[in-house]
Amino acid sequence: MPLLAVYTELKKVEEIVGVYRDLASISLPTSAQVRSVDDQFLAVTTQWSQRDLEKSEKTNFTVNYILNAQDYSVLIKTPSQEVKNEIWKKESPSGKYHAVVTSWKNKKGEEKQFIEIWNSQGKIKNYDVCSQEKHGKVNNKDDTFGCLQWSNNEEKLLYTSERKLPKTKSFFGTTNGNDDKKEEKDIVLGKEHYTVEDWGEQLVKKSCSVICILDIKSGTIEVLDTPADLSCGQACWGPEDNTVVFTGWNNDPFRLGLKYCTQRQSAVYTYDLKTQKITSISDKTQSSRSPNISPDQSKLVYFDQPIGGAHKQCSRLKMYDFKTQTNQVILDIVHRPKDEVCNGIYEDVLMSRCWSHDSKQIILSTSYRSRTVLYCINVETKTVRQLNGGIKDGSSSIVDIYKDIIIISCTSPNTPQHLMVGKLLSNPGEEIKWHYLNQPEIDNNISFHLSSHQPTTDRKHSKYGYLDYETILVLPKTTDDKKPPLILFPHGGPHTTFDTLYMMYVAGFCKCGFAVLMVNYRGSLGFGQDSVESILGNIGDQDVKDCKAAADEIISKGLVDGQKVFMFGGSHGGFLTTHLIGQYPDFFQAGCCRNPVTNLTVMTGVTDIPDWVYVESGFDYNHSCLLNPSYSEEMWKRSPIRYVDQVKAPLLLMIGKDDLRVPPSQAKEYYRALKTRNIKTRLIEYEDNCHPIVKVDSEADAFVNIMLWYKEHS
């Protein structure tokens, strides 16, 4: 390479790395808790996360605020304090204690887990909970099984862990000299290699979760006697701490992946602590989750939806009354949106605190078309209203509510997530006045525009002809008349959505000079259940055409350079990337994808969610489904690899080597097909990454490689 070319290349790399470094240094809030100190002051504890590129890890820290309880002005803000080894922290109802679940490795490299109890004087108890050998590993703070709940009398803690498995050793092994007679009796022979099913992608080694109660004074642990065919989680205390309410997922006949999948068979149960009787309080023919008890302990709300079908979809909000022992629907599934207020609920879980102080209203946030909006739902009148958010056309989501003081996170494509505080007002007509907890850094060199798109008559859905869809165009500020090149970016899923959030990659692409068109094609969440269902049996066609038509519309408006269009997407977005470069070979300069689905016919035996392949291809699924030639034929027709002979655009493929959702073989097969066809391609494999590729060093490396790939092929 001539010297000048080497220098230019290095400069290019340096600039991209510089862009990434700047963006990676931005810290973002992850959670917050508000409590009133007295009539004059409010205390807010906030948790944040920041990428540390030097250490290749995420740094977590807390910042505490004292606010004026009248005008919410910040009186005191403490310096940031790094948090290490902490899995979970929970304040007791009175605010006197904190329970902290910590994890660290001892000198032998074994992982130890503790539950620590703190008060204002320091640590008052510390229990090595696994050493009692009542259960396996304590669950972390995931939305699926994890929970940590103080009893109302502050004497007990509720948490979940893996069920204890019997110890096993080889048929030929000798007993360890340290084993006493009792332990020897408990050891089973020859089962070391038996498979232990787990819940798949990002829930590896989570096989059967059980509910545990720690008596804080004595340190004794009680593991609730729940059925072995249920994985239990999301537990909370029932009225007067006499029962435990939880979600149970059916383990049988075998487990299907649970991450990004709310359609699995599950129900809400109560466990009577005196009689040990378990009762299902939800309809067992539906998939129910996320029970949440009102402050007056008279009722609870939860989500439910049909079992099976799309991996994510619109849910109902239901309420169970403890006194009458009856259920009612508070907000039903919205099939066809009929007003400008609410298109339905698309969340996995409710926030752990979501009730108004009077136990009459629920605050939640969910997608409404391409924005996350705040809702206040009155459980008595069953009325729903949208609360005003912090930024016009931006997104706002609830972080915490306590005695009607609400903390929200506000964001937009040019404004990183920041926290605001306000008071829920009794007059529904009045707008909430939001006050900053921290000031965001708005990037004025980035702008964004929301557009809705009507499919042309030939593309209208035969049953749901009225459906439209949306895009978010994110534009860099240009100093000359040159139009920016365009990155067409459909989301994965297909049942997820792009809301008007700040996304580091998108902001980074803009800062490197690209416009980004994020497409919420028909099938996305936030547009009603009809939209979700419209894509089943239509993948590789409806979604592909929606993306291409949206790009055409934006190009025809003269906002971007139509001669320089690039594809980008992950997972189902990678499916769309490979479809689009195959179906429209002359339209794209280059493409790039993460863990793409490329060949449906070979997915069912290897992904953790084989049902996805059947359902998205238009077939019903049950656990006994077997692939046959007629299924395969339809799956082939819908697969991007079918069009590989037509591809012209150079393609960069990136895989997370531990991905259980879309196995690396999908990208590898496509890579080989391109190579034999002399199409320029590169495969990058990231160790220790699964489906999302978000390990700090991998995410950073991938960003620079993507930008270099596009620049090289501009």
Ligand SMILES: CSCC[C@H](NC=O)C(=O)N[C@@H](C)C(=O)O
């Ligand atoms: C059999 S994999 C199907 C694709 C996957 N869907 C659900 O998990 C997907 O697209 N995932 C999204 C959420 C992504 O990783 O971006």
